[in-house]
Amino acid sequence: MRVIETVRELQSLADAERAAGRRIALVPTMGALHAGHVSLVDFARSRADRVWLSVFVNPTQFDEASDLARYPRTWASDLARCREARVDVVFAPSAAEMYPAGSQTWVEVAELTRGLCGASRPGHFRGVATVVSKLLAAAKPHVAVFGEKDFQQLAVIRRLARDLCFDVEIVGVPIVREADGLALSSRNANLDPEARRQAPCLARALEAAERAVAAGERRRTQLLELVANEIGKAPRAEIDYADLRDPDTLEAAGDPLAGPALLALAVRFRGRDGGSDVRLIDNRVLLPSPSSLRGSSTRRSGT
């Protein structure tokens, strides 16, 4: 396994691999790797000859300085996990490598970034779109793999890759969950024990809505009330947003639901004793047709 720290070196290797006819899959991460990332690596290997994983805690996508400061950094164990998962190249650039002096170019995706996390985290998706553009240009992958937990991020990245003519296939991989349903996330490490016990409320809320849809419920207000009720059972949890959207455009889903609808949820666990909040997101695509419900691929068993 090779660790590369500069864009230039990565591009040279990309050229050599491509010239030799080998396919490259890129798995962009911010480190703090968990089983969810490993599932991305496994998927990537099924689609390419070489799996490259980037570890870069991108400062420009953090809307809160405290969130950036507290974002878990676990370099040694990340490297071990990459080795174990048979990653071929770990790209670990410095902030100065990705944002050299005088940097001033931003990639902005318009409509898709306006609601949901875009509304609660100003500038977040600009940072994501910019760094992902850089990583795609740096690694020149044939395919790039992202988790579906960050559903809006995935939609934004699909859009920018298409709009900016990047010669890459963007693939989403289903959420991996803990046994109690909590979606794997690097930020879970920041939950205190009590908040961790309450954190499965997100998954339970999504499940409640899914059951209601399976039982015939199609009304937006009723579905979101179910979500609010489930989150309400967790005393430390506060809904940041809960909404039903078209899974492709992220525009408001029809009311009543007439086709697949993304139920997207963000919940904030207030910090204790002056500690910072931890904000978690989760989502599920609700399928109003009973027959297709069983085929839903947005859920996977825990690891």
Added chain:
Amino acid sequence: MRVIETVRELQSLADAERAAGRRIALVPTMGALHAGHVSLVDFARSRADRVWLSVFVNPTQFDEASDLARYPRTWASDLARCREARVDVVFAPSAAEMYPAGSQTWVEVAELTRGLCGASRPGHFRGVATVVSKLLAAAKPHVAVFGEKDFQQLAVIRRLARDLCFDVEIVGVPIVREADGLALSSRNANLDPEARRQAPCLARALEAAERAVAAGERRRTQLLELVANEIGKAPRAEIDYADLRDPDTLEAAGDPLAGPALLALAVRFRGRDGGSDVRLIDNRVLLPSPSSLRGSSTRRSGT
């Protein structure tokens, strides 16, 4: 010579050329090719095995609908010129190919686009930066060649290529001029005969400033007064802007001049009988040190 209309086909060819070890030079144009473009092609050939020229009148970089409508389109003669100049591939996508339905991604370069043409043409550089990013991703060139007439555009493109990690060298080629000094531009074709006779005032203004600097003048106000005087001699001409800037950052040049300074000039020729205006730009890098003046490469003899 091959004409290619889709991004996908261009990318396949780029991959094949790169895999075969051949270097690609891209010359992005909006068509209406003239001797200035031919000089870009000639330069490109000196730096690569294959010269690709794109012809795309990019709608998103026009801040005035009338300017877009009147932009000269000379496809048949463009093709003939490309053949003559031994271009290998002409990339001529449709607007729908470059901006497919749902397009919403923009590349924004911040500080560099704030003044000069960025101030008089809102949205212009966002359109330029976006389309050039797309063209670079579509053609995957080793080198991309642009004219120095659009000095600010060149600075913006250098910056975005670096910031977004594009694996390409951006090269500027000196301005080509008519015998009377007028910088070649596709928009010159829109000048009525009287405006055309007055249009060399831009070049004369730059020359006057250059002579003054050679004679020891370093004061901003005096240099810009010389420019205003020269433009004032052309009754149809109105200065849009005239300014002295740092050639790299495009920030205000020192006053008095202490090092190389970009003298950038935009002049509007008012339309007659309700016709549209024609706006021309020109520039020269002024070199306060007498010894280096002789080495200035920003001027070339006419064609």
